[in-house]
Amino acid sequence: MGMREEIETAAERYPDRRSAIMPALLIAQREYGHLPRPVLEEVAEVLGVERIWVYELATFYTLFHTEPVGMFHLQLCDNVSCILCGSEVLLSHMEAVLGIRNGDTTSDRLFTLSTVECLGACEMAPVMQVGDDYHGNLDIARIDALLDRLRAAAGQGADVHVASAGLSGV
Amino acid sequence: MLPPQDCRECSAVFEPVLLRNVDVPDSHMLSAYEAGGGYRALAHTLRKHTPDEIIELVKKSNLRGRGGAGFPTGMKWSFVPKQAGKPKYLCCNADEGEPGTFKDRIIMERDPHQLIEGMAISGYAIGAQTAYVYIRGEYVLAIRRLEQAIAEAHAKGYLGTHILGSDFNFIVHIHCGAGAYICGEETAMLDSLEGKRAQPRLKPPFPAVEGLYASPTVINNVETLICVPHIVIRGADWFRGIGPEKSPGPKLYCLSGQVRKPGLYELPMGIPLRELVDGHAGGPLPGRKIKAIIPGGVSAPVIPESGFDVGMDFDSLAAAGSMLGSAGVIVIDDTTCMVKVATRIVEFFHHESCGKCTPCREGLNWVVKVLRRVEAGQGEPGDVAQLQALCKGIFGNTFCALGDGAAMGLRAALEHFEHEFAAHIEEQRCSFH
Numbered sequence: 331m332g333m334r335e336e337i338e339t340a341a342e343r344y345p346d347r348r349s350a351i352m353p354a355l356l357i358a359q360r361e362y363g364h365l366p367r368p369v370l371e372e373v374a375e376v377l378g379v380e381r382i383w384v385y386e387l388a389t390f391y392t393l394f395h396t397e398p399v400g401m402f403h404l405q406l407c408d409n410v411s412c413i414l415c416g417s418e419v420l421l422s423h424m425e426a427v428l429g430i431r432n433g434d435t436t437s438d439r440l441f442t443l444s445t446v447e448c449l450g451a452c453e454m455a456p457v458m459q460v461g462d463d464y465h466g467n468l469d470i471a472r473i474d475a476l477l478d479r480l481r482a483a484a485g486q487g488a489d490v491h492v493a494s495a496g497l498s499g500v
Numbered sequence: 501m502l503p504p505q506d507c508r509e510c511s512a513v514f515e516p517v518l519l520r521n522v523d524v525p526d527s528h529m530l531s532a533y534e535a536g537g538g539y540r541a542l543a544h545t546l547r548k549h550t551p552d553e554i555i556e557l558v559k560k561s562n563l564r565g566r567g568g569a570g571f572p573t574g575m576k577w578s579f580v581p582k583q584a585g586k587p588k589y590l591c592c593n594a595d596e597g598e599p600g601t602f603k604d605r606i607i608m609e610r611d612p613h614q615l616i617e618g619m620a621i622s623g624y625a626i627g628a629q630t631a632y633v634y635i636r637g638e639y640v641l642a643i644r645r646l647e648q649a650i651a652e653a654h655a656k657g658y659l660g661t662h663i664l665g666s667d668f669n670f671i672v673h674i675h676c677g678a679g680a681y682i683c684g685e686e687t688a689m690l691d692s693l694e695g696k697r698a699q700p701r702l703k704p705p706f707p708a709v710e711g712l713y714a715s716p717t718v719i720n721n722v723e724t725l726i727c728v729p730h731i732v733i734r735g736a737d738w739f740r741g742i743g744p745e746k747s748p749g750p751k752l753y754c755l756s757g758q759v760r761k762p763g764l765y766e767l768p769m770g771i772p773l774r775e776l777v778d779g780h781a782g783g784p785l786p787g788r789k790i791k792a793i794i795p796g797g798v799s800a801p802v803i804p805e806s807g808f809d810v811g812m813d814f815d816s817l818a819a820a821g822s823m824l825g826s827a828g829v830i831v832i833d834d835t836t837c838m839v840k841v842a843t844r845i846v847e848f849f850h851h852e853s854c855g856k857c858t859p860c861r862e863g864l865n866w867v868v869k870v871l872r873r874v875e876a877g878q879g880e881p882g883d884v885a886q887l888q889a890l891c892k893g894i895f896g897n898t899f900c901a902l903g904d905g906a907a908m909g910l911r912a913a914l915e916h917f918e919h920e921f922a923a924h925i926e927e928q929r930c931s932f933h
Contacts, residue, residue: 343673345587345713348695352678356637383695390697391678393637409599410798410844411756411830447681447848448599449638452756452828453763462640 333361337376347377351387355394364395392446400435400442402480405459408445411452416469420456421445423470427477440484441477514742516766517730518723518750522610528645530652533613539658541729545621546666549732554625558728560736562748567593567684567721568796568825570747570814577718579708580626586715590623590631593689594722597636597681598797599848600828603752604722606764608635608642611726612649616672618725620658621732623670626718631670634689636677646674681852685900686719687711688854699856700900723752743769747813751827755781758788759831770816774808777831788833792916796825798845799905801912802832821912837932838917839924842910843871849906860903863894867910879925887914887921 331339336357341350354373355365362369365388374381388394404424408417421432424443428436435442451457454466458473465476526532533539545554559574580588592615596604607615619631635643650672653659661669680698682688687701690712711717727749731739740748751769753776756762760782767776773795777783784790792802795812801822803810810820817824832841850864867890874883887910895907914921924930 343675346694349675349693351695352692353676356676356678379695386697387678387695391680393677393679408844409848410794410841411600413840413844414757414830414832414836446679447851448597448601450596450602450605450636452600452602452754452830455756455762459638464641 333357334376337373341377348379348383350377351379351384352391355384355388359394364398366396370396398435398439401440401484402460403442403444405444405446405449407447407449407451407455407457407459409448411448412456415455417456420458420468420470420473423473424477427474440481514750514768516750517734518607518614518726518752519611519764519766521614522606527610528612528649530613530649530656533611533617537733538613539617541732542617542620542658543664545624545732546664546668551625551627554621554732557736558625558731561727561731561739562736562746563724563727563731563739564747564749564814565721566723566727566752566827568598568799568823570824573720573724576708576720577622577626579706580716580718581709582627584716587630587713588626588628589712589715589717590619590626590628591686591689591693591712591717591719592619592631592633592722592725593684593686593719594633594635594639594642595677595681595684595689596639596722596826597684597852598799598826598828599845600754600756600794600797600830601826602754602756603764603827605639605642607722607726607752608639608646610645612642612646613653614726614729615646615722616649616653616659618728619672620663620670621728622718622720622725624668626716628718629669629671631672632675632693632712633672634675634677634683634693636683637679643674643676650674680854681848682854682900682902685902688900689719690717697854699854702899743771744811744813744815747815747824751812753812754826754828755831756828757831758785758790758833758836759783760785770811770813772808773803773810773812773829776812776829777808781829781831784831784833788835790831791834791836792832792838792841794830794832794909795827796823797828798830798848798909799823799901800825800828801908802838802841802916803912804916835932837875837930838913838920839871839875839930840932842913842917843868843875845909845913846871846906849902853902857899857903859894859897860899860906863890863903864906866890867894867906871910874921874924875930877924877927877929879921879928881925883925884914884918884921 337354340353341347358369370384374384451464456468457466521527521536555577563573564570594604677683683692683698685700688698692698707717749769753765794802814824846867850868853860855861891907891911894903
């Protein structure tokens, strides 16, 4: 299904097409990796809604990225349960091994590192989301093994839509 | 509150119902749900009960909303006008953003049909034909599992038109959130569903009268909805017989933080906090001592060791100056700095403030600045008083409960752990790290 078709299908769920902006932005972000202005305008055009309605949602909700992110978006929880279980040490470690600060993207565009609010998986704290997947009960050894796996997946031209929820960065 | 000894006995004979299915193989599949008696409650409802009888049954059960506010569910349903002349909607709040909470995710991942059955019965009771499940976008597996379950339920005639040969038509749609804690506030969730920035609405009108698309709407949490099929099968008296009379039923508790066995526990409402943490979740990590517990997600005021005998129900926790909230129980031990915990909590609320009202948007910004400097060892002598004054300016003056939650949490930390704040300011450092 093409993006426009997918957005049309989503819009059928609601009596008002404005409601379909959020699902449409999720679909568009999967397609394009992030949501630059022309993509937002395309979404507005497909749905036949005001552009400002689309802009305001794209900038209000944190899962929407108006700027490019790396192929793998490392989203480490730093809310209470995770910091109680050592997530700050993991953040420092990843900053050191990736050579970037929280919020930045590596120069090869493989990784973006962000701390995020509670992911709702505190039973496996500390937890990090990468693409669609949650990785829990993390420690430095597990983080290193995960980063190695992701690098290997990128090197083999893995389907980044599976590995990183479409944050392809290309 | 029952003394601990008696309650240990009652939890020893307690039979979990909400989690009874989550550990069976393929628990997310329809076949597994049906094998455990699934959809019997829906069939029974459609054959034997009128919608009003279901509302009366739920009222009689004393089921109170599990999303945090504890409002009586049957009463909420009864506010929906019978003759509205507009479609009615059921919305399931599965946004689950309250830090320390993960119960709804586990239900949707591992027993999505239980939620669908609960929604179908609830939709029948209030006269809704359309439901939306608002799930936070991060919950990819839960979304996928619920999508599959909805398709299975349609194929088997548990959703769709003329459900199980009755006149009842009901469909369930999923709406993915995109990362905003405020969407857990029910009217902000409605604005988000309508394609707007999530900001809370002025009440009244209440959603039951004028909610989604200005139509009568009931918003219930995942855990609230999954209680309904069990009430239909086992009866209101069974439900009311578990835990305190005014706050009864089986309850999901999310245990996390510095505790031996973090995880999701189903136990009676009202179980003493100490028994929950020490008896069920294994108590403190080796060589540590638990000094504080947040009983209901970070909005709930922290409880010091002297308060650990409190019963985990809406009324007992409110009387103790805290709240049950989402029952996200976060355990904090003696190696942790409370100033840091308080700072992180207020930073969270500041980040998630929707920006609509000044006390929350600006007040929390100010609080965060003061807390950060205290935590960094650069606090000034008047800072504790300043924080208290800011809490006073925020609490009760914000549009929704987000600002209140931040102020209540900070007030409790200042009250019970003032010595830690004072030491930071006096010594100009944090002694924990």
